[in-house]
Amino acid sequence: MEDFLYFFSFQDSSIAFIVLGITILGIGSAYVGTFSFLDNKALLGDAISHSVLPGICLGFLLAGEKNPYYIVGGAIVSGSAATFLTSWLKSNTKLSEDSIIATVLSTFFGLGIVLLTVIQKTGNPEMAGLNQFIFGNAIGILEEDLWVYGGLSLIIILSLSLLMKEFSLLVFNQEFGRAIGYPMDFIRLVFNILMILSVVIGIQAIGVVLMAALLITPGAAARFWTDRLSTLLILAGLFAVISGITGTYISFVLPKMPTGPWVVVCLSFLALISFLFAPKKGILFRYISRRKYLRKTHRDHVLKSLFKATEEGKKGLNKNELLSLYPHHKKETLGSISYLLKHNQLNNIQGLIELSESGRTEAKRIVRLHRLWESYLNEYMNIAPDHVHDSAEKLEHLITPELEELLDNRLRYPKLDPHQENIPRDHDDI
Amino acid sequence: MMTFDQNAFLIISTASMIAISCGLLGVFMMLRKMSMTGDAISHAVLPGIVIGYFISGSQRGVEVIIGAGLLGILATLIIDFLRKKAKVQLDASIGITFTLLFAIGIILINLLAYKVDLDQECVLYGEIAYLPIDLWITNSGFSMGPRITWLALLNLLLVGSFIFLLFKELKLTSFDEGFGMVMGIPAGAINLALMSMVSYTTVSSFDAVGAILVVALLVVPPATAFLWTKDIKSLIKLTIGIGIGISVLGYYLAFWADSSIAGMMVTVGGAVFLISAVLTSKKFKFRLGTQSNQEAFNS
Numbered sequence: 259m260e261d262f263l264y265f266f267s268f269q270d271s272s273i274a275f276i277v278l279g280i281t282i283l284g285i286g287s288a289y290v291g292t293f294s295f296l297d298n299k300a301l302l303g304d305a306i307s308h309s310v311l312p313g314i315c316l317g318f319l320l321a322g323e324k325n326p327y328y329i330v331g332g333a334i335v336s337g338s339a340a341t342f343l344t345s346w347l348k349s350n351t352k353l354s355e356d357s358i359i360a361t362v363l364s365t366f367f368g369l370g371i372v373l374l375t376v377i378q379k380t381g382n383p384e385m386a387g388l389n390q391f392i393f394g395n396a397i398g399i400l401e402e403d404l405w406v407y408g409g410l411s412l413i414i415i416l417s418l419s420l421l422m423k424e425f426s427l428l429v430f431n432q433e434f435g436r437a438i439g440y441p442m443d444f445i446r447l448v449f450n451i452l453m454i455l456s457v458v459i460g461i462q463a464i465g466v467v468l469m470a471a472l473l474i475t476p477g478a479a480a481r482f483w484t485d486r487l488s489t490l491l492i493l494a495g496l497f498a499v500i501s502g503i504t505g506t507y508i509s510f511v512l513p514k515m516p517t518g519p520w521v522v523v524c525l526s527f528l529a530l531i532s533f534l535f536a537p538k539k540g541i542l543f544r545y546i547s548r549r550k551y552l553r554k555t556h557r558d559h560v561l562k563s564l565f566k567a568t569e570e571g572k573k574g575l576n577k578n579e580l581l582s583l584y585p586h587h588k589k590e591t592l593g594s595i596s597y598l599l600k601h602n603q604l605n606n607i608q609g610l611i612e613l614s615e616s617g618r619t620e621a622k623r624i625v626r627l628h629r630l631w632e633s634y635l636n637e638y639m640n641i642a643p644d645h646v647h648d649s650a651e652k653l654e655h656l657i658t659p660e661l662e663e664l665l666d667n668r669l670r671y672p673k674l675d676p677h678q679e680n681i682p683r684d685h686d687d688i
Numbered sequence: 689m690m691t692f693d694q695n696a697f698l699i700i701s702t703a704s705m706i707a708i709s710c711g712l713l714g715v716f717m718m719l720r721k722m723s724m725t726g727d728a729i730s731h732a733v734l735p736g737i738v739i740g741y742f743i744s745g746s747q748r749g750v751e752v753i754i755g756a757g758l759l760g761i762l763a764t765l766i767i768d769f770l771r772k773k774a775k776v777q778l779d780a781s782i783g784i785t786f787t788l789l790f791a792i793g794i795i796l797i798n799l800l801a802y803k804v805d806l807d808q809e810c811v812l813y814g815e816i817a818y819l820p821i822d823l824w825i826t827n828s829g830f831s832m833g834p835r836i837t838w839l840a841l842l843n844l845l846l847v848g849s850f851i852f853l854l855f856k857e858l859k860l861t862s863f864d865e866g867f868g869m870v871m872g873i874p875a876g877a878i879n880l881a882l883m884s885m886v887s888y889t890t891v892s893s894f895d896a897v898g899a900i901l902v903v904a905l906l907v908v909p910p911a912t913a914f915l916w917t918k919d920i921k922s923l924i925k926l927t928i929g930i931g932i933g934i935s936v937l938g939y940y941l942a943f944w945a946d947s948s949i950a951g952m953m954v955t956v957g958g959a960v961f962l963i964s965a966v967l968t969s970k971k972f973k974f975r976l977g978t979q980s981n982q983e984a985f986n987s
Contacts, residue, residue, distance in 0.1 A: 300779040301724055343962075350969040353911055356779075360723040361911045361961060364904030368954025371901065375948040393794055467731075471787035478780045515798050519791035526788040533774040541773055 261511050272401065273510070279404045280396055280506050283459055284472070284498035286411035289418050290456040291473030292480065292494045293449065297429045300474045301356070302344065305363040307457045307469030309340030311370025314391050314461075315377060324384050326406045330458050337454035340366050370466075394465035394518030396506040407459040414452050414459075425449060426487060463502060465518035471525055472498060479529035482536035501525040555655045556587065557594040558624050561603065562654075564613050565621035569680070574612035622682040628654040629675035630665045636676040637669060643676035695820045698834055700939050702819060703953060705840040706893045707931030709847040710905035713886050715920070715927055716851075718910045719862040720879075724779070725767065728786035729883060730890040730902045732763035734793025737891060742800055753891050760887020761880065763789055790899075814898035816949050817942075836896050843892040850885055851924075854878065859920060897950035904954040909934070912961040915968045930960060 268274035294303055310333040317332025318324065340362050347358045377385055390398050399407070418425060424445050427435035436442045453473075460469050480493035505521035534541050563583050567575050577595070584591045595611065598604040603617030613621055631650040635641045657665070675681055717726045733756040740755030763785055770781035816836070824835040851858065860868040861875045868875050890902045897905065913926035938953030945952065 295780055298777060298779065300777070300783050304783055347965055351915055351965055353914060354718075354721050354723075356721055356724040357718050357907065357911045357914070360727050360903060360907040361958070363727070364901065364907055365954060365958025365961065368901055368904050368951045368958060371898075371951030372942075372945065372947045372955050375951060376945060379946050468787050468791055470783045471791070474780050474783035475787070478776055478784060482774075512798075514801075516794065519794040519798075522787050522791035523795065526784060526791075529784060533770070533776070539775070 262507075265507050265510055275401060275404060276396060276399060276506060277503055279399065279408050280463055280502040281499050282408050282411040282415070283463055284502035285495040286414040287456045287460040287469075287472045288476040288494040288498035289415060289491055290449075290453050292477035292491055293418070293425055293429055294453060295474055295477035295481070300478075301359050301470070302341070303453060303457065303473035304470035305344060305359045305366075306337045306340055306454055307461065307466050307473070308363040308370075309366035310334075310337045310454075310457055310461065311391070311466050312336050312366055312373055314388070314466075315370055315373035318377060318384075318388055319373070322382070324388065326403045330406060330410070333458040333461075334454055336366065337457060338451075341450050341454060367466075390465075390516075391461050392465050392467060393516035394461065394463050394468070394505075394521070395509060396463040396502070396517040397509050397513070399462050403462070407462055410455055410459050414456050417448070417452060421445075421448070422487075463505070463517055464521050465516065468518040468522050471522040475522075475525040475529050476501075479525070479532040482532040482539045497525060497528045501528065551655075553590070553593065553597075556584075556590045557598060558655055559584070560591065560594045560598065561613070561617060561621035562624050562628070564604070564611065565618070565625050565682070568613065568618075574607070574610045576609050577611065580611065619684065622684065624654050626682055627657045627662060629679060629681045630662065630669065630672075631657065632675045632677070633669050633672050633681070634665050646676060696939065698820055698837055699816055699949065700935050702834070702837045702840045702896060703816060703935035703939065703949070704932045705837075705844045706896055707905050707909065707935050707953070708928050709840070709844045709889050710893065710902060711909040711927040711931045712847050712851050712924065713882065713889060714906040714910040715913070715923055716858050716862055716882060717886065717906060718914060719920075723907050723911075724782050725764065725883075726886055726906045727903045728767065728782045729760045729763050729886050730899055730906065731786040732789035733757075733759045733887050733890050733894075734790055734899055735759055735796055736887075737894060738793055738796040738800065742796075753888065756891035756894075757884055757887045759789065760883060760890065764880070764883045814894065814896045814901065814950050816896040819896065839892050840896070843889055847885060847889060850881070854881070858882065897953075901950045901954050904957060905931070908954065908957040908961050912957070912964050915961075915964045930957070934960065 264270070265273060268277070291300075291303060294300060313332035313334070313336025314329050315332070316336070317328035317330070320332070321328035344358055344362050347353060347362070348355060351358075353361075374388070377388065424435075424440060427440060428442060428445050428449060432442050435445070456473070457469055460472050464472050476494035476497040477490070479497055480490050483493055484490050501521045501524035504524045505517040505519075508520045509515050509517040532540065535543070537543055560580065563580065564575060580595065581588055581591055595604065598617065599606055599611075602614055603620060605612050605614050628650045631653045632643070632646040635646040635649060636643055672681055714723070714726065717723055736755035736757070736759030737752055738755075740752035743755075744751040766785045766789075767778075767781045770776045770784065771778050776784070819834050819836050824833060824838055857868070857873050857878050860871065860873055861878050865875050868878075886906070889906075890899065893902050893905070909927045909930040910923070912930055913923050917923055917926060934953050934957045937956045939949055941956060942949040942952035
């Protein structure tokens with residue numbers, strides 16, 4: 259708890275500084291990552307982040323120490339090489355995209371490992387600092403490094419915000435952008451450079467192996483909450499920042515613990531919550547709305563059977579007769595009956611279940627939609643009368659009043675459906 | 689010192705066996721456009737290895753293999769779940785799944801560091817160079833030779849017989865899953881079996897080449913072979929050849945540069961791939977004049 263207060267009260271100016279750095283850095287990466295996620299290129303980020311390892315090692319070898327300029331420079335060079343190679347291979351060989359990405363990723367990483375072991379054998383005491391790049395160590399970032407990384411993040415955030423329109427075109431409709439005269443290839447180049455930059459700065463905190471998560475997961479999670487690009491970007495940034503700070507805090511409390519894995523676990527947890535509980539797109543929400551819909555259709559069917567019974571001259575049906583109509587749906591049928599009784603669409607008169615006035619209107623509407631659709635299929639689509647029932651069985655729950663009006667109009671208010679059954683209307687009884 | 693002694697022979701043959709096992713599976717992964725899933729599995733088995741290690745107390749336990757196998761299958765199930773139930777696009781599902789599982793693995797290694805003799809570096813590049821001193825000693829004290837070599841041999845036999853026995857089924861479901869289903873081949877089961885073999889191979893090769901470089905051996909030799917041929921039998925033969933070639937070259941280059949053998953194998957593989965890609969690329973063919981006029985016109 260003491261650690262918690264110490265950390266989050268920012269008494270220590272260097273902690274405040276690091277948290278600020280992580281915040282900017284997380285926003286930058288999430289920002290770029292969301293665009294590449296929308297562009298269906300999520301794994302390109304993974305390839306780039308594995309590929310910067312040899313560049314980092316080369317930068318280290320050239321500088322002989324952990325100099326941020328050399329390291330960022332090396333990382334940019336090898337990240338660009340990997341990006342270029344990926345697109346070159348894609349247009350010049352018959353390999354599929356995922357093979358290409360996996361090949362580039364693992365080869366560059368292999369090369370990085372070779373260089374890393376070479377550096378290890380040289381016995382350079384700064385070697386320990388290099389290991390941070392693999393799994394990340396936010397606490398270990400030095401203040402002067404932070405200026406470089408923070409500055410780069412700001413450049414990324416600014417250029418993405420200023421060129422928002424261009425990048426949206428790139429992601430959503432490249433062909434359209436080209437048609438109205440935007441230099442799409444140049445925009446893609448700029449975007450790739452921004453992606454490489456964001457990887458280069460992100461690996462400080464999260465490491466090359468897990469950097470992909472910082473690019474992919476915030477966007478994927480935020481996508482569940484909104485359809486608007488601006489909200490999406492803000493949410494993704496927020497997720498990244500929360501996870502970044504959590505990871506930093508944990509490696510502050512447990513100094514041996516790398517930051518990256520904790521950032522990823524926290525991000526994935528946020529993503530899981532989004533997948534499960536987000537309104538509209540979440541699994542739970544979709545499950546509930548599907549169940550609601552199934553119950554509604556079953557109620558419609560019960561009403562319909564009762565209406566058909568009245569057409570045959572009966573006043574109503576008793577419970578067992580209704581249950582026997584839906585042999586494998588006993589629970590649903592009982593549920594529907596009690597729901598409809600409660601909402602006064604049915605009356606239970608001494609064991610005989612009858613339609614009430616409002617129930618009768620509703621039942622009529624469903625039967626009418628069913629038979630109208632059958633007539634439409636028969637007349638306009640030339641489908642034989644014995645083939646139209648199944649489609650109507652589905653559409654009767656979906657046709658809106660506007661559509662009903664249109665159908666009625668087209669069919670010139672028919673009296674009979676293809677099976678020569680009456681199409682019931684609200685004022686028939688009069 | 690670049691001699692061919694017993695250690696060199698052991699290391700090269702073990703590396704070749706691992707490369708061949710990975711390559712054989714990799715061919716089918718590539719044909720199914722599942723190379724990145726292979727990548728995901730090889731990252732995702734890490735927590736299984738750590739937990740198995742923790743339970744059994746040794747790297748040699750069956751628990752390690754079971755744990756890794758379960759995690760590999762779990763990874764494919766999570767990817768499927770995210771894609772089908774949560775409707776996340778495939779590449780993002782892969783990215784989310786493997787980063788999460790790998791992160792959990794790294795955290796477990798750090799938390800259990802006092803108990804588990806695994807470190808992050810072992811995860812990264814394995815220790816094939818120490819293979820000759822890691823001996824399999826039977827209960828009666830008789831030394832049977834390097835443990836990892838035996839593991840690789842067993843793995844190769846299993847993978848080999850898996851491919852040999854299910855060759856027709858694998859081929860059919862790789863090229864045309866729908867047709868395979870019509871022929872009565874349980875495509876889902878075949879797929880799961882392939883994934884289990886990939887997980888098992890990852891674990892078995894983990895000691896030698898590390899979790900991440902297994903991916904390279906899964907992906908790079910088949911991709912290189914695919915540049916040269918489309919016929920599945922020659923694809924497999926070429927993959928095996930490349931696997932052996934990069935093991936030999938990788939060993940000696942690593943010796944020369946005094947660096948990680950597994951990393952060097954992958955680097956050599958990447959170089960071979962790159963050269964092949966340039967040689968077989970459309971532009972290069974055009975310059976050599978081997979392209980037909982029509983194609984030349986188009987490009």
